[in-house]
Amino acid sequence: MNETDIRKYAELMRELGLTGLEITEDNSKVRLERNTAPVPETVYAVPETVQAAPAAVSDGCISVRSPIVGVFYAAPAENADPYVAVGETVKKGQILCIIEAMKLMNEITAEEDGIISEVCVTNGQVVEYGTELFRIKR
Numbered sequence: 001m002n003e004t005d006i007r008k009y010a011e012l013m014r015e016l017g018l019t020g021l022e023i024t025e026d027n028s029k030v031r032l033e034r035n036t037a038p039v040p041e042t043v044y045a046v047p048e049t050v051q052a053a054p055a056a057v058s059d060g061c062i063s064v065r066s067p068i069v070g071v072f073y074a075a076p077a078e079n080a081d082p083y084v085a086v087g088e089t090v091k092k093g094q095i096l097c098i099i100e101a102m103k104l105m106n107e108i109t110a111e112e113d114g115i116i117s118e119v120c121v122t123n124g125q126v127v128e129y130g131t132e133l134f135r136i137k138r
Contacts, residue, residue, distance in 0.1 A: 001028050010034075061117055064108070064134040066127045070101035074123045082123075084116050084134070096134055099127065114138050 001023070013021050013034055022031045066072070074082035074097055083095050090096065090110045099106045114136035121133055 001025055001030055006030060006032070059135075061135040061137050062112060062114065063132050064096060064110070064136060066099060066108070066129060066131045066133055068099055068101050068106060069128050070099040070106065070126070072121045072123065072125045072127050072133065073098040073100060073105075074119070084119075086116050086119060088116050090114060090116060090136065108133065110136065112136065112138065 009021055009023060009030075010032055012018075013032060018034070020031070020033045022029065074084075076083070076098065083097055084090055091113050092110055094110045095107045096110055097108050099108055116134060117137045118135040119133075120135065121127055121131065127133065
């Protein structure tokens, strides 16, 4: 079997979404495998409780942004009430949400006292570093 044939089979695998293919021709056998798992990125240690640095917003509110990449959870469990809701008063250090990163549950806490004016993301949403999570009126 020559390189051109192998490339054709590899292209066929990609088109059909196959992860493996074994071809036997004459006295030769070729097995092609394709790794579909995502390539892991560099991993950094993350503390379990993370203070989100507030950023001032022009409407008199502070913006609570995600300090890490992960999945946003508004409540401690699937059927539980959310930690905070629009209109609720929060105190400095109060848990606002959880960001799950690499199976670690990181509590995001309020940096200042205030009133939740907006929840900017939805439960289960993947958030990036710097994604606005909440707006808090001072």
